[in-house]
Amino acid sequence: MAMNSSVCFAATSFFPCLRGSTPKGGWGGRTEEELEYYFVIKVKELKDKEMKGFVICGFVICNSFFRRVMFGVLAGMVMGVAGCSDGGEERLPEGRYALEVTARVEDGSRGLDVKKVWKAGDRIGVKVTSANGESSSGIYRVTDDAGSVEAESAAYWRSVGEGTVTAWYPVDATDISTQEDGNENFDATGLDVLTASTTCDFGEVADLGFTHALARVRVDVMDRDDKLLPVKGMKVSILGKTAVEFREGVMTTGGGTGCIAAHANAWVGLFEALVVPGEIGVRVEVGGKSFIYTPAAGKMPVAGKMNNYTVKLKEVVLAGDKDMSISGSGEVILVGNGVTSGRITFDGDMAVALVNVNIEAYNGTPITVAGGKVTFELFGENRLVAKTTGYSALYNAEGTTVTLRGAGTLVAKGGESGAGIGSGYQGTCGDITISGGVVVAEGGDGSAGIGSGCYYSRCGEILISGGKVTATGGMEAAGIGCGTLLSTCGNITISGGEVKAGTVDGGKEAAAIGNGSGAEAPLVTLSNCVIRVPGDNGAVTGFNGIKAKKVEPDVTNAGELEKKWVTLVIGKLEEI
Secondary structure, three states, rough: OOHHHHHOOOHHHHHHHHHOOOOOOOOOOOOHHHHHHHHHHHHHHHHHOOOOOOOOOOOOOOOHHHHHHHHHHHHHHHHHHHHHOOOOOOEOOOOOOOOEEEEEEOOOOOOOOOOOOOOOOOEEEEEEEEOOOOEEEEEEOOOOOOOOOOEEEEEEEOOOOOEEEEEEEEEOOEEEOOOOOOOOOOOOOOOEEEEEEEEHHHHHHOEEEEEEOOEEEEEEEEEOOOOOOOOEEEEEEEEEOEEEEOOOEEEEEEOOOOEOEEEEEEOOOOEEEEEOOOOOOOEEEOOEEEEOOOOHHHHHHOOOOEEEEEEEOOOOOEOOOEEEEEEEOOEEEEEEEOOEEEEEEEEEOEEEEEOOOOEOOOOOOOOEEOOOOEEEEEEEEEEEEEEOOOOOOOOEOOOOOEEEOOEEEEEEEEEOOOOEEOOOOOEEEEEEEEEOEEEEEOOOOOOEEEEEEOOOEEOOOEEEEEEEEEEOOOOOOOOEEEOOOOOOOOOOEEOOOOEEEEEEEOOOOOEEEEEEOEEEOOOEEOOHHHHHHHOOOOEOOOOOOOOOOOOEEOOOOOHHHOOOHHHHHEEEOOOO
16 A cells, blocks of 8 residues: 655654553553544544655564554554544444533523522433434533533544534433422522533533523413402412423423413512423413403413513402402402502402402401492402401492302401491491301400391391301300391391300390390391300300201200201310
8 A cells, every 4th residue: 555655744743652652641540442543533533634645664563552552553554544544433332432521501581499509419311412313321420519521421533533412411301390389588509490402522521501492481460450360269270281201312291281380479479481392372260260361373482581571360359459440340359468458348249259368457348238239259368357346348239138158258347336246336238148168256345246236226037058057246246147126137047057156245234145134135146056065064055056036946955956956065165
């Protein structure tokens, strides 16, 4: 084979060991086979520099080790270079040349507490595809908070030349379907998905700049008057892909879609979530209703960006410090906003969801039903307090009906001479129905917990068919029924639920259910219920018991109570 003598140089200038010395930095403990590939790499470097060939002008074999290596290697290197071959890249042995990487998280938009820097213990999946198309995958672990990375199980180069490196975090598939948490400092870094891709030459360290593969979504929920609603009592879900997987280093989302429960951030009053970019929907649940919002095609969430959406709910009213009136028919959702003082009046046949409403009214009744039939659905914890003498906490005018139901709680506390639920001083109220929820009603002095207020006050019929009811009358007033001093009420019917009733002072002039001092209820009917009253020294028909013009069945007859499925418990009010 002819060699080009015009490019002749001493092999000893390229391979110092052939002159009897060790390369700068040493041989690094390389085995014979590793040295072979070390020399191959050097020859490739010559080819990259367009060296057409070289002649080994002279050399000295330093020891027996290199004699074994050089006779078998140098001739092949010389022939390969001198012949200017453009053949394929050399195939490297598997598990011999490990890929080294560095990693960082690129700056992205802020919001939900996503990963911004690597922390010790984070595991990163890495794949290198060599120039010959062969690939190798491995797992790399961050060793400290400074972001140093070492191989847990390395990926390996399979040929020399330029390769493509892809990386992903977390290593395994992740479920993003629930991001709901009661803690305002919710940590979403475990749900975050990051990917990276770069190219580098064989033997180089791959510098991986990771970007967020998911989109950040923020949802503001507004009432009909464009007021921002508090997150308490609401739930926001993102309709989209719920699972993220990695296949050969490429992020996929599997085949299913579902609901992603967004995180309620009470600090800023909005909902946040990490979602797969692309088509989504937003569902808001409040007051037993669901509202669906679909962003326009050009406003779908984009990866690595903060994507903001506002959902306006026309049926929702936010409680505040200003009085308001709501009239008409249909459905209304009243959402609480901490402790407020504004009075609210409803007029019409409507269903009203009470969601964490907390009203302390200093100049009247917190909630009034002025006309029609209004059903209050209870959600969360609701509280109504009348701070003014003569007013009840929840009042419905004569000829109207108010119904309480649901799974939430209502605490209603009347002012002096005002019922918890019912009429105020010398007032008249309509019918009261309770079919569910937890209802706690307390009357002021001389006023029933549920029923009429003090002094010539009147109340319509009282019907309890479900829920858990605790009613405490003020001094000398019934827990459920009449206030004092010639006050009256309609018939009292308890046909379900659990009822506990009594008088705040345990006085001797009023019944727990029925009569107040100087006032007589017409009829008390019991069936299919549990009744707890203090009684009068064990006598259920005396004061602090069940007493009216007429009581059905005979509460002193155990057999009659059993026939009507009535359980009667007598004891101290605070104990029963």
